[in-house]
Amino acid sequence: MKRHSHQRDIILEEVRRGxxxxxxxxxxxxVRPRLPKISLGTVYRNLEQLAAHGVIRKLELPGQQRRFDGxxxxxxxxxxxxxxxxxxxxxxxxxxxxQLPDTLNNYTILGHRLELIGICPRCRETxxxxxxxxx
Amino acid sequence: MKRHSHQRDIILEEVRRGxxxxxxxxxxxxVRPRLPKISLGTVYRNLEQLAAHGVIRKLELPGQQRRFDGxxxxxxxxxxxxxxxxxxxxxxxxxxxxQLPDTLNNYTILGHRLELIGICPRCRETxxxxxxxxx
DNA sequence: ATCAATAATAGGATTTATTATTAATTGATA
DNA sequence: TATCAATTAATAATAAATCCTATTATTGAT
Numbered sequence: 001m002k003r004h005s006h007q008r009d010i011i012l013e014e015v016r017r018g019x020x021x022x023x024x025x026x027x028x029x030x031v032r033p034r035l036p037k038i039s040l041g042t043v044y045r046n047l048e049q050l051a052a053h054g055v056i057r058k059l060e061l062p063g064q065q066r067r068f069d070g071x072x073x074x075x076x077x078x079x080x081x082x083x084x085x086x087x088x089x090x091x092x093x094x095x096x097x098x099q100l101p102d103t104l105n106n107y108t109i110l111g112h113r114l115e116l117i118g119i120c121p122r123c124r125e126t127x128x129x130x131x132x133x134x135x
Numbered sequence: 136m137k138r139h140s141h142q143r144d145i146i147l148e149e150v151r152r153g154x155x156x157x158x159x160x161x162x163x164x165x166v167r168p169r170l171p172k173i174s175l176g177t178v179y180r181n182l183e184q185l186a187a188h189g190v191i192r193k194l195e196l197p198g199q200q201r202r203f204d205g206x207x208x209x210x211x212x213x214x215x216x217x218x219x220x221x222x223x224x225x226x227x228x229x230x231x232x233x234q235l236p237d238t239l240n241n242y243t244i245l246g247h248r249l250e251l252i253g254i255c256p257r258c259r260e261t262x263x264x265x266x267x268x269x270x
Numbered sequence: 271a272t273c274a275a276t277a278a279t280a281g282g283a284t285t286t287a288t289t290a291t292t293a294a295t296t297g298a299t300a
Numbered sequence: 301t302a303t304c305a306a307t308t309a310a311t312a313a314t315a316a317a318t319c320c321t322a323t324t325a326t327t328g329a330t
Contacts, residue, residue, distance in 0.1 A: 001306095002298090002305080002307090003296085003297055003298060003305090003306060003307080004297070004298090005296080005297080005306085005308080006296095007307085008307090023287090024287080024288080025287085037308090037309070038308085038309080039308075039309045039310060039311090040288090041288090041289080041290085041308085041309075041310080041311090042307080042308060042309070044287095044289075045307085045308090046307095060197030060198035062195030062196060062197050062248060063201065065286085065287060065288090066198070066287085066288085078239060078240055078242050078244070080242065081245060087240050087242070088240075089239060089240060097249075100251070104213060104224060104251065104253070105213055105222050105223075105224060106255075106256040107213050107215065107222070107251070107253035107254060107255055107256070108253050108254045108259060109213070109251055109252070110216060110252050110254065111251075112249060112250065112251045113197060113248070113249065113250050113252065114232075114248065114249045115247065115248050116235070116239065116242070116244055116246070116247045117244070117245050117246045117247060117248065118239070118242035118243050118244045118245050119242060119243045119245065120241075120242055121241040121242070124243060137276090137277060137278090137326095137327090138276090138278070138325085138326050138327065139326070139327095140277090140278060140279080140325080140326080142278085142279070143278090158316090159316085159317080160316085172280065173279085173280080174279070174280045174281055174282085175280095175281095175317090176279080176280075176281080176282090176317090176318075176319080177278080177279055179316095179317065179318075180278085180279090180318095181278095200315085200316060200317085201316085201317085271330100272329100272330080273328105273329085273330075274327100274328095274329090274330100275326105275327085275328090275329100276325100276326090277324105277325085277326075277327090278323105278324080278325070278326085279322105279323080279324065279325080280321100280322095280323080280324090281320100281321095281322100281323105282319105282320090283319080283320075283321105284317100284318080284319070284320090285316100285317085285318070285319085286315100286316090286317085286318095287314100287316090287317105288314080288315085288316105289312105289315095290311100290312080290313070290314085291310100291312075291313085292309100292310090292311090293308100293309095293310095294307105294308080294309085295307080295308065295309095296305105296306085296307070296308080297304105297305095297306080297307085298303100298305095299302100299303085299304095299305105300301100300302090300303080
């Protein structure tokens with residue numbers, strides 16, 4: 001990020017809009033109405049750059065495509081097993097994880113990833129995956 | 136798994152051999168000397184089937200390809216940020232996670248995924264990723 | 271032991287998410 | 301405003317996983 005770009009500004013605005021956790025393709029779809037000539041590669045590159053600089057967070061979800069989060073505060077996520085929707089879990093990190101030793105199994109510990117798995121209210125009510133939820 | 140297959144037996148043997156956490160491709164490579172005509176699709180199908188029946192465990196790792204674990208007891212994993220190697224962390228699940236409520240954020244909670252991120256001893260010593268470690 | 275039904279396989283094509291390449295454009299700076 | 305590296309658009313390439321179809325193997329019934 002050695003200089004500004006209009007594309008990056010718009011991408012950041014769209015990632016920050018709402019509390020969703022969009023994939024690169026979803027960001028692309030949201031940006032396109034404003035920048036019809038933008039390409040998907042530009043979206044990927046800028047999302048990675050913004051995440052590398054801590055402006056947004058990258059969520060690498062097991063078995064799913066990568067998502068991005070405009071909220072950089074420390075928080076966990078819960079993910080719907082049926083539709084893939086990702087929501088925030090407010091509150092502090094687990095105390096037990098905070099208290100882990102510096103080394104374990106001879107590894108130097110740098111961090112952790114935790115996500116809860118569940119069924120979102122919409123999928124529970126409709127008794128099936130709700131495609132409009134995201135996946 | 137309505138019928139037995141020789142291929143599945145060999146695949147299971149190879150996943151259980153050692154304490155590694157092989158990817159489908161790695162299982163394929165290990166099985167090939169014994170079954171030269173096996174195809175990658177067969178390996179994927181049988182690994183998924185074995186996991187669905189609880190015979191092995193599927194590890195869906197953020198930002199990495201899927202791996203499989205012949206050890207089905209409850210345990211967490213630690214993963215080397217440099218080389219991708221995955222090791223077991225012995226011991227029980229975190230008490231705090233055990234005590235989570237049934238619902239959170241209006242989701243029905245079904246489970247969780249936790250993995251620790253670190254640097255493995257080999258990568259620490261060689262001051263760089265060790266390609267022979269797996270990734 | 272043989273046979274018919276059908277589950278499972280081999281081999282290859284396809285899909286999806288992501289990354290790399292390249293020529294043209296743009297933003298920061300002298 | 302001329303320069304030059306950073307950034308872009310467009311597209312090709314890659315990697316992991318899935319799908320497709322003709323063939324083979326396993327099973328329960330004879």
